[in-house]
Amino acid sequence: MRFLNFIKTFFRTILLHSGFSLLTLLGLSIGIAMSLLVLIYVYYEANYDRHWENSESIYRVYSYGEIGEDKIRSAVTPLPLSDVLREQEGVATATRLVPGNRKLVSSDYLKSLESYFFYADTDFFDIFEMPFLLGEPENALKDSNSVVITFSAAQRLFGQRNPLGEKLTLENGLEYIVTAMVEDVPANSHMRFDFIGNWLQVENRMRKDRTLPQAGMLDNWLYLNSYTYFKSRDTAAPSEVLHQLSIDAVQKVDAQIVASFKEADQSPGRIYLNFGIQPIHDIHLYSQVDNEMGPVANPDYIAFFTAIAFFILLITAINFMNLTTAKASRRFKEVAVRKYFGAGRRFLVYQFLTEAVVYSFVALFVALVLVELLLPGFNTVFGIGMTSTGFIQQPDTIWILVITMLLGVLSGSYPALFFSGLKPHLAINGVMKVKKWGVVMRGLLVSFQVILSISLIVLSLGMYGQWRFLEDAPHGFDDQDAVVLEWGSMDREGLRNVKSELKSSEHVNAIGMAEYAPGDDPSVISFRSSGDSSQVVLLAVNYVDSGYFDAMDVTFVKGGVWEAETDSDKAQVVINAAAARFLGYDKNEQLTLELVGGRSTEEPYMYTVAGVIEDLAFAGVKEAVRPMIFLQESASNRAEHLIVGFNSGTLEKGVEELNRVWKNEVPDRAIKLKYLSEIKADFYSEERRFANIATMFSLLALVLTIFGKIGMAAFVVQYHQKHIFIRSLMAAPFIHLLEYGLRGYWVYILFGMAVGLPVSSFLLHVWLSGFELAYVPDWTTYLLPILVLCLTSALVAYFAGGREIKKEAYS
Amino acid sequence: MSGNGHKVYDFEHFHMIHTRNLVKGYRSHEVETPVLINVNIDIGDGEYVAIAGPSGSGKSTLFNILGLLEQPDQGELFFRGREVSVLSDRYRIKLRRGHIGYVFRQFNLVDELTVAENVELPLLYMSLSRKQRKEMVMESLFRFKLDHIRKSFPRQLTGLQQQVTALARATVFNPSLLLADEPTGNLNSTGGNEILELLSAVNETGTTVVIFTNSMQDAQKTQRIIQLFDGHVVTDMGQKGN
Known part of the structure; x- marks a missing residue:
């Protein structure tokens, strides 16, 4: 059909004019790949804890209140809370999750220092349904000495052996029998555990021996030390559960306060404690409580990244428009001929939109390959574990196709209008002139790209500056050596x-x-x-x-x-x-x-x-x-x-010595040591991560801006085509032609820089205002992007602009 | 005159083209340059006409106006009895589609399409099935002996082959009018003669053929010569009576 004819023409155009077409395709592919990576990341962050079955009916209870001057907002709750929760009508089941200390865990074969040993109630796996590799979820925590371990914990403690029925001894003297093995908890979960031991065994021990230091917490409503989750009944409104829970639990809390402080005949000061609930999927992005099990993300960053993905696509579309119409005269003849023989505006709009959409889908294919190649590096920069397959298999990723389609339509809209409006009898004889407003339009688009590039470069330099500033701030301890x-x-x-x-x-x-x-x-x-x-x-x-x-x-x-x-x-x-x-x-x-x-x-x-x-x-x-x-x-x-x-200066030798001593004294355990400087650097891992990400985006924006400038240079040269030709006939030197042919090119770049500097300074200050301790950016933060942009603009002018000028002048 | 708002040229037999006092000028920097002045031409169905004149005589402008690409400033243009100078762009495109074929001095083939695809191009904008298009293209390719190079691209062809392809493209849909703007201008004399013979053959099938040329030699191979000079029709030799 007509459609096939368009596609045929499209591919042949690519082959015939491979240099420019490849540049266009590459620009589109990079833009799409980067947006996809960002969207995969946003998707990953926004889908924390969605992997649990029935995750929408799982809630966590948190505590809030005041003790004297202290305000409490904490993810941990008192141990007796779950009993009250279970009595609520809307609650199907509830469980406690009590974090254990970092401890040495031994099997009959191996020993390992484990940080993620948790204790939970029998119904833990009724709430957190996950794939069981060995054993049955129903019986997993039935006995008080049962423990469920993850695949990787099993590897550390049992190697290749089957862990089912094996004994685990903890260094606090407790013994557990492995009743099931589950998959590792997915990385995008708010919790991470390697062992879930039945809490009953610990509780029994505490009840037997009241002298144990932790025994007092068992029935104490003022001791916050366990996470409490519940699954709501289908029919239940969570707000009702919360309402009744507040009434019942607060009664108990108040009774406890009275009991604790009456004996000493002292006023407790102002003390109150109440409870709130949060849907489990909201924890990662929206929970604002202390004592989280892992780091939570800032939803502003997600919005920031979504905006970045949008801007990348916008720049990509602009580049496409710019590059496809930069060499417009090449297609004037074809469009004119089609018009002579009866192609109306509608047909031509359709043709150019089809081309742009096909371009986008070819670019999507290249982009998916790029994503696959870049993902490992991207995971390192973002500090997470995303997979493209996990993302692509999701049903809602049909949006990728929709977005690609829209990108195609957006990118093709300008070429479509531009070409379909040509006057055939003028275009066919080459009388058609590049119009001044075309130069202005492109110029403004390039200015916009320059503004965006400067902003991103300044932001990433600012982020690096802030990161270094925080790391170098006095911490009250010496992290060296x-x-x-x-x-x-x-x-x-x-x-x-x-x-x-x-x-x-x-x-x-x-x-x-x-x-x-x-x-x-x-x-x-x-x-x-x-x-x-x-x-x-x-x-x-x-x-x-x-x-x-x-x-x-x-x-x-x-x-x-x-x-x-x-x-x-x-x-x-x-x-x-x-x-x-x-x-x-x-x-x-x-x-x-x-x-x-x-x-x-x-x-x-x-x-x-x-x-x-x-x-x-x-x-x-x-x-x-x-x-x-x-x-x-x-x-x-x-x-x-x-x-x-x-x-001072003996750190390396000291650590060697430390390893030697460890081997002598503790031959059966692997050493676990961390440099204090490393620990300090970890405090600012988020700042470092975002500085890295921002740098990556600013480099990308820079590359895309270069593409934009190439298109702009080619277009400006076409605009001055006649004058260049006449001057070359008069034997004007090349440098003179270059200077003349690119008149207008610099105006828009300088304009972009002039607007970009205050915009970037504003953005950087907004970002820094989110920190209690913030550094003051100096002039180098602004000078560097200006230099980089000037240099790349000059290179584009010389090479890309120069090439076009030679063609116009000497052909 | 008809009563439907469009003037209809009132002859017993409609002319293919009838113009009355066509005027066209170009304006640049406040200077008005007249190009066509009161041009009156009648071309009947099935004629083989040359519009001849030196550079600057207004041939190209007349080509564009008769080809329904440009509007005259004044005067009337009737195409098959219907006044078209007042029609909107959309209607003129509809009229061009399937009715008028064009041949240019520069051939103007689409570089990215093969010979066969170039010939097929006008058919894409007509309501035809793929099969119908294919048949029409093949018929045209055989007629102009282009079948052996149907898969070649324009850059692989000689000038003559390119112009023959352009001619095949212009006639594949059996237009009632064929306009050729200096069709031999880019060819040597042998090639030029061959094209003129082919144009004559096209005319023999009933298509009205109008060539625009500055070569009197070429013009003389047609049945009628209209001479243009400085925008005026100066002679009209061989007009058939109606």
């Missing part, structure tokens, strides 16, 4: 042996033990100041030894570390400056703190503050420093890390 050794929560003897072995090393400068290393999320306990008993404050608690402060190289602003680690001095503690400010501790008097939460005995724990350290940015400087208390580590407590500070 220090490493953190992960141990686990049991067998402290082994850890002490490693420590004393290392102490004698000539490279080691200081060595300390700590429950939490920077980057960990320390548990929070409420204290009361002895000076002001009406105030309850929440302090992050870290158990450390006296060497910790030296190993971290922290500065004391008042007092110092406890003198000796004897039993009588156990009550001495160190707090950070934030805690001192919080407690109003700025006089030289003695400060005593009383532990409020989590008591399992009647005897109150009292602590004396021995020293105050400078604020320690435990989670980086992006967040306000939490008030923190450092308690003395002891055998019954839980130092899980060794922090080793080496003498």
Whole structure:
């Protein structure tokens, strides 16, 4: 049909004018590939937790309230909450998920330090339905000693053996039998676990032995330490569940507050606690609570990336219009002939739209190949694990075809109108002149591209600047020449042996033990100041030894570390400056703190503050420093890390030594160590990630802008065609022709730069205003993009423009 | 005159073309240059006519006006009895489609299409099935002895072959009028003669053929010569009476 004729002409045009056509196709393909990658990323982020069966009826309960001056919004909830939840009419089933410490897990064959051991109620897998590789979901957590493990955990602990029925021993003495193996939790889930052990075993143990430190939390409504999920009944409105839950649970909370504070005959200050619910798929993008299991994303970034994808497509379409009509005269004859023989405007519009759509689909094919090739690199830059197949198999990816179609129509609209409006008798004799408004239109499109390029380059330079600025900000500890050794929560003897072995090393400068290393999320306990008993404050608690402060190289602003680690001095503690400010501790008097939460005995724990350290940015400087208390580590407590500070410049040798000592002392376990500098860099991984992404996009925008400029140069030369020819007849030198032939080209580029600078400065400031600590961009941030754009514009003018001029002048 | 708003040329037999006082000029930079001045021409069905004149005599403008590509500034143009100078672009395209064939001095074949595809091009815009188009193309290719090069592209052909292809394209749909603008201008004398013979053969099938030329030698091979000079019709030799 006619359609086939169009397609035939299209492919032959490509073959006949391969250089320019390939440039056009390449521009389209790159644009589509990049937009696709961004859309795959947006899709990935927007589909967190959609992989669970019936994910739309799964909800998580979170806590909010106030304790004294502290506002709480936390993903963790009290342990007794799930019982109240189960009684609600609209709730089909509920479960708790209790995070366990990082611990050494042993099978009969292998040992491994595991960070993702969780405990849950029997009905966990009724809510989180996932593929079982071995075992049955119904019986998976039936017995109190059953545990379900993931495929990768099974590989670490059993190698190639079948794990079903095998025993796992935890270093806290609990024993579990593997009853099922599931697939690893997909990367786009808000939770990640490797083991789900039945909580009942832990609970039974606590009920039997009330002296255990955690026993007090079992029925305590003020102890927030477990995640609570429920599945709603089909008929139930979640708002009703929430309403009734608030009434029932708050009653219990209030009763607990009265009971806790009545004994001591003290006013509790202002305390309240309530609960909210959130659909599980909203957690990743919209949850704004503390104590999340993993990092959550900022929905603004998703909007930002969607906008980027849109702009890339827009630039791509502009380039297409620009490049297909830049060599317009080449097709004048064909269009004129078609018009002579009766092709109306409609036919020609149809022809050029068909061409553009076919171009887009060919480009889509090339783009899909590019996506497949680029995805691994892209995953590294974005720090995630996307697959194109996962994306492409989704039914809603039919939108890719729709978008490609629209892109084709959009790109083809200008050529279609441009060509169909030609006067055939003028075009056929070459009398047709490139019009001034055509130059202006293209010029403005190129200006727009320049504005976008400058904005993206300035933004990415700004993002890099901000990232470096945050990393270089004072953190209250020295991250150079220090490493953190992960141990686990049991067998402290082994850890002490490693420590004393290392102490004698000539490279080691200081060595300390700590429950939490920077980057960990320390548990929070409420204290009361002895000076002001009406105030309850929440302090992050870290158990450390006296060497910790030296190993971290922290500065004391008042007092110092406890003198000796004897039993009588156990009550001495160190707090950070934030805690001192919080407690109003700025006089030289003695400060005593009383532990409020989590008591399992009647005897109150009292602590004396021995020293105050400078604020320690435990989670980086992006967040306000939490008030923190450092308690003395002891055998019954839980130092899980060794922090080793080496003498300056001996880090490498020191780490070698550390490995050697580890091999001697702990031959059956692999060493797990992290450089403190690495931990610090991780605080800003998001900034680094976005700086990388922005850089990638700015490079892309730059490439697409170059394409746009090539089209513009070719068009401007055509506009000056006659004058170039006449001047060349008069033997004008090439450089003169170049200067003349590209008149107008620079105007639009300079205009784009002039508008782009204030626009980019504004965007950068908007972005930086989202940070509490932000750097001040200097003039180099703006100079570099200008230089890059000038250079690329000059190269395009010389090579692409020059080539066209030679053709016009000497042919 | 008819009563439907369009004037109808009131003869016992309609002429293919009838013009009355055609005037056309071009304006550039405030200077009006007259190109055609009061041109009156009648061309009957089945005639073989040459419109001859030197460069600048207004031939090309007349070609465009008679070919329904340009509108005259003043005067009337009747095509098969219907006044067309007042019609909109859309109607004139409809009239051109399937009725008028064009041959140019520069051949103007579409470089990206083969000989057969070039010949098929006018048929694409007519309501014809693929089969009908194919048959018509083949018939035309055989008629002009182009079948052996039907898959070649224009750049692979001689000038004569290109012009024959253009002629095949212009006549594949059996137009009632064929306009040829200096059809021999880009050919040597042998090639030129061959094209004129083919044009004569096309005329013998009933198509009205009008060639625009500055060569009196070419013009003399037609049945009637209308001479243009500075926009005026100066002589009209061999007009048949109506």
